[in-house]
Amino acid sequence: MDVPLIVDPIVKYGKEKFRIWYNGQVKEVDCPLKPYFYSDRKLGIETAVKATKVKGIALSDYMEKTFYKYEFQTRDDLKKAKGEHTFEDNVPFILRHRIDIPKVFRRYPHKNPIKFLFLDIEQFTKEGEMFPTYDDRITAISWCGNNRNIMCGYLKKDTMSDRKLLDKFLQWYEDYQPDVIVCYNKSYDIVTLLKRCQKNRIDTARFAKSNQKPYIGGKADIHIDGVVIYDAFESAQADQSLTGNVVNRGLKEVSNWFGFKEKRKPLTPQEMTKFIGTRKLVEYNKDDVRRLLTVFDVYWTNIEFNANDLSIPLSEAIYMNITDLGLIVEGDAFRERNIIADGANEDRFPEIFKRKKGKEEPNYQGAIVDIYRTGVFEPVFKADYSSMYPTIMASFNLSPDTTSLLHYAPLSDFKIEEEKDSFIYHIPDKALQKTMVIKVSKQPGFAAEIVQRFLDERAEYKKAWKQTGNKKFKALSDNRKVKANGGMYGIQGSAKHAFGFAPIAIAVTGIGRQCAQLLMDVLNELSSNSVIETDTDGVYYTAENVSEEQVIKRFQKRLEEKFPKKLKLSIDVDSYDKGYFYKAKNYVLKKGDKLIFHGGAMKASSKNDLSRNLIYDLAEAKFSEEDTKPIIRRYKRLEFPLEDFAMSKRMGMHWKQYKRPESTIVCRLAKDAEEFMGRKPEIGNQYHYIKALHDFKLLEVSTKQDIDRKYYEKQIDKIVKMFDIEPAAPSLKKWGI
DNA sequence: GCTATCAGGCTACCT
């Protein structure tokens, strides 16, 4: 790698220092920069060690102004001093260095091969308990290093102490000295390992590359000196391409999705206890490490790539989010141009972000999402733009250095005016109830150029994925898509982001609506009333005698007529045998003998198997025009195993954040789970439950007698109704005719 | 005391 393994900022003798780990050694250096922020006025801050006047270009209006730069001895001092008139005061310290001194971390490259340790543990569970505690012994540890030769240390059936097992493992560990520990759900595996060592009076500092004992703060806050912990579970949690395709984000489900061959059922706590000291537990344990390797291979490539590509320590690349990516990528451009963000997006555009609006009202108008016809259609096509928003950003040259908001006008039609050096866009916005008049200069804009780079990279990976079918390329392609979409477009509309630039986001969605409408117009012209459903950048339509070529040709022609410049916008057309369209974003497609379900009504992970199976059976019957009565009768008997009735909900927030915990199902379930199973309520926890006669009840403590039959009968009725729509005459008013 | 309706809270999904 060209970057270090880890950079830890620390405060020593009242000064900020970096502890930098690379090539198995640590170096402590004074931070090249002091924590700082800007202001547009003189502030009386006593804790600042330095106050200087600097000239910079204000992001809000691109005019050169004088700013006051305040520097501090520590991050803490800065935090205490920041206020209403301070700018760029929330840029993480490490990223601040990376932006201001781009190659700062390249001075300490970890050139040795990264030593990985892949790891999974099994633990004893007391009889009658659902989960083990830190008092219970570890029964098996499976692990491997870079050679992927999986080893397993395990206890014999009647060995009550895991002391020797831990010691054996640690002997190997100390000899190997891993740089990165790879696990699935570190808050369990790593914490348990450390706690078991403590209970056995084994020195936990043996895990570290220094003599510092590891530190366990919060759930995600585990520090082992000199070692990076990579939790593949976090990558899976954040991967949106898994939504709807896996029932949960557990290792089994996720590794299966990525093509892990063997499909084993997870062991129950009873089985895990029964199999202690046997081949079965060892195989099970090793199997999980194999699964871990599968998932690791999917996500790791991007992490290491990001570290090198963005010149940030590996430890930062692992936790990087979209916001940070935006900071780095735009921060580079700002530094080169001496731009100072004079306030967060919402400070620079209060008329957009701080106007009076209802609680869940958006800041600006988004995409066109609508359904125009419902029921079964045959055949069905989907015409969609590839990467519409980023392509618009790139093609229309939308960038902070080219774009400015001229003024607001009363709501009017979309319009483009060309001037000698610029284009003027009139963008009506229903959320703002105004037309935004936005000027874009013809000089190349830096943000537009960066987006184009991400798009080009994405095209390459997408091609590789289509050619090989390898899901790894799909993940790389998705990564660039996320960078272009969220990293470049998304942050422009974000209220709190220091570098966001709202007029860009408004122009992008506004032009996007025009593009979607243009596509719909083309399709309806080629075959009247052919449009079924539209969502942002894709249109489902049905037409008998319209070829793909016709659509694309007509589209290109109309695109050239509509916009006064050459654009990279292009469309793809996919075909399906049949489709059943229920509501916006909710439909079933049939291709060959495959049924593809879309939307919460059709495939939510919260549904029970009973509903899922019924939906599948009814969709099949609908497409083949079979009689549904026998199906309905069969389901109404409700003769299914208890598990088929179980629904699921995830805790989306910290339990303290719930407005009315007593009347929120997931909170009540979490409370029960803590009481009956000793499971702590935590964000992301998934609870399986059934509707019992008087209340919702955790699956684990339910029996078949508890089932509220009326509730499930109603559930079935609703699903039956969902498939009851017959094609009706299209409603013309929706097209605004 | 029952039913219908509606708004608000929350989760899950789509682009």
Next chain:
DNA sequence: ACAGGTAGCCTGATAGCG
């Protein structure tokens, strides 16, 4: 704290009924 957008389910308040 990347954005906006649609839909479903549950709950508690309220209105209407008799």
